Amino acid sequence: xxxxxxxxxxxxxxxxxxxxxxxxVTGHDRAPAFTYTTPNLAKGVVVGTVFERAVFEAHxxxxxxxxxxxxxxxxxxLWLSSxxxxxxxxxxxxxxxxxxxxxxxFALQLxxxxxxxxxxLLDYGSxxxxxxxSPKAIEFDVxxxxxxxxxxxxxxxxxxxxxxxxxxxxxxxxxxxxxLLANASIENQALDVREWWLxxxxxxxxxxxxxAN
Numbered sequence: 001x002x003x004x005x006x007x008x009x010x011x012x013x014x015x016x017x018x019x020x021x022x023x024x025v026t027g028h029d030r031a032p033a034f035t036y037t038t039p040n041l042a043k044g045v046v047v048g049t050v051f052e053r054a055v056f057e058a059h060x061x062x063x064x065x066x067x068x069x070x071x072x073x074x075x076x077x078l079w080l081s082s083x084x085x086x087x088x089x090x091x092x093x094x095x096x097x098x099x100x101x102x103x104x105x106f107a108l109q110l111x112x113x114x115x116x117x118x119x120x121l122l123d124y125g126s127x128x129x130x131x132x133x134s135p136k137a138i139e140f141d142v143x144x145x146x147x148x149x150x151x152x153x154x155x156x157x158x159x160x161x162x163x164x165x166x167x168x169x170x171x172x173x174x175x176x177x178x179x180l181l182a183n184a185s186i187e188n189q190a191l192d193v194r195e196w197w198l199x200x201x202x203x204x205x206x207x208x209x210x211x212a213n
Contacts, residue, residue, distance in 0.1 A: 034078060035087055036107035036180055043109045044142035047186060048150040049171045051091060051103030052082040052122075054157040060123035061155035061162075068114040068139060080106050080153060089174045099156075105174050107181060110142045117191075120162050122155060122198065129198050131162065138164070138193055147181065151190035159203025166190035 036045050052061040065078040084090040084104035091103035117138040121128045140150060152167035168188045176182050197204045 034108045034110060035085065036109045036178070037087065038109075039180060040109060041145050042112075044112055044144055045107060045109050045147040045184075046115075046140065046142060046150055047105070047107045047147060047175050047181065048153060048190075049091060049103055049105050049167065049174065050080050050082045050153045050155075051099075051101055052155045052157060053099040053101040055100070059125065059157075061153075061157075062121050062123070063117055063153045063162075064119045064121075065115055066118050067111075068116050078108065080108075082155065087178070089177050091174060101157075105171070105178070107175070107178055112142050112144045114139055114141050117153075117164070117193075120153070120155060120196065122157055122160065129160070132197050132199055134193065134196055138191060140189065140191065146187060147184050148187045148189045149175075151192075156203070159206075160198040160201035161203045162193075162196040164191040164193040164196075166192070 036047075050061060050063060052059075061082045063080045065080065082103045088107070089105045091105070093100050093102075117134075117140075119133075120131045140148070142148075149168055149171070151164045152171060153162070153164050154167075155162045166188065168190060172186065175186065195204075
């Protein structure tokens, strides 16, 4: 009886989770609500870029952020997109510049506290493909009155893998185009995340095959 109940719960989670996540993305794209437009010294600001590498067409990548303290912090269900929302700067690399692809800056004003980058996805038009859980918690702290750089949230469509890395010297040029950031002191606290795969990712299968050989 216990085994049967456990299996039913697992099946329910497998069916419901993608639907819930899809609902959050399509119906509650909340990042623009926290876009940095009016300074509030009681809050902190996080900045960076989202970029989608693509051999052919970049359809869109998103990274989801939640507060690590959901009981006291209402800044949750935030989605950062490679498509530039209002007030953000578009990024585009065209061959021979590599990597080719499109992206956007982001600047969010958030309540102080700890946050987690929980999931990422690629848009495939009629559906989205979601990531596996990260091997380690990807967390950062928001401090009142501080502006911190989180890094480049980098999605590779061909390999279906993401990374977050320090791209400060290139990204700062685009970030400073925001009038509120032009003279701001931006602290580089870039995260370091590698091999964050989509489920059943093409690149992961290729890597495992090469390792086996």
